[in-house]
Amino acid sequence: MHSPTLAIQRTPLVAVYGTLKRGLSNHHVLDGAEFVGPDVITSATLYDLGPYPGAKPERSRGIEVEVFKVNARLMTALDLLEDYRVRAPAQGMYDRAIHRTAFGPAWLYLYNPDVRGRRAIRAGGWPNSA
Numbered sequence: 273m274h275s276p277t278l279a280i281q282r283t284p285l286v287a288v289y290g291t292l293k294r295g296l297s298n299h300h301v302l303d304g305a306e307f308v309g310p311d312v313i314t315s316a317t318l319y320d321l322g323p324y325p326g327a328k329p330e331r332s333r334g335i336e337v338e339v340f341k342v343n344a345r346l347m348t349a350l351d352l353l354e355d356y357r358v359r360a361p362a363q364g365m366y367d368r369a370i371h372r373t374a375f376g377p378a379w380l381y382l383y384n385p386d387v388r389g390r391r392a393i394r395a396g397g398w399p400n401s402a
Contacts, residue, residue, distance in 0.1 A: 275358055276347035285378035287337040290325045290398055301349050305340040311373045318393035325398040326383025336397030339375050354381045
């Protein structure tokens with residue numbers, strides 16, 4: 273049900289909030305994706321994990337995301353980068369779920385491990401948040 277091809281059939285949009293954003297270290301993974309636009313979503317809170325953030329499905333005052341249109345090949349590359357495990361999503365580093373954006377429903381990668389002791393980012397974005 274969560275394979276890259278079926279994911280694209282549900283929605284071709286992905287909302288990114290960390291190193292996949294334009295100008296950051298992993299944006300190259302999205303080469304070939306269409307940038308749809310920036311948005312602010314309130315259905316997730318970011319946690320500063322040091323070299324990258326992780327999102328949890330917790331209400332926020334609005335975190336900054338960038339929305340991209342992707343194909344199945346790019347979704348596969350994103351799943352690999354995020355250690356998303358199709359057959360056992362809870363066992364990978366990230367799971368993914370559909371969240372609402374201004375451009376329609378989009379996949380958002382959600383961090384599985386515990387975030388106790390990590391700084392929450394409930395408004396703004398990563399890495400430039402205060």
